[in-house]
Amino acid sequence: MVIDKLPHTEGDWEVVQKPTLIKTGLKVKKCTICGEVLEEKVIPANTTLLYIIISSGVAVLVIIALGIITYKRKH
Numbered sequence: 042m043v044i045d046k047l048p049h050t051e052g053d054w055e056v057v058q059k060p061t062l063i064k065t066g067l068k069v070k071k072c073t074i075c076g077e078v079l080e081e082k083v084i085p086a087n088t089t090l091l092y093i094i095i096s097s098g099v100a101v102l103v104i105i106a107l108g109i110i111t112y113k114r115k116h
């Protein structure tokens with residue numbers, strides 16, 4: 042007698058690895074009954090924050106450069 046396999050019960054997405062500024066993360070969807078991983082998804086790296094850091098760094102450099110130019114013009 043063959044027992045029919047019951048369909049898995051999809052659980053919520055579970056973050057296995059949190060994404061960082063440069064590395065991607067990973068989330069999985071497990072079956073709530075047997076715990077088998079049914080689906081895997083890569084979480085993109087948190088580049089938004091990286092862009093903010095880079096752009097603010099550039100902004101600071103521009104301000105410094107402008108400051109030097111104005112200082113030299115006045116003296």
Ligand SMILES: [Zn+2]
Nearest residue numbers: 049072074075
């Ligand atoms: Zn299952």
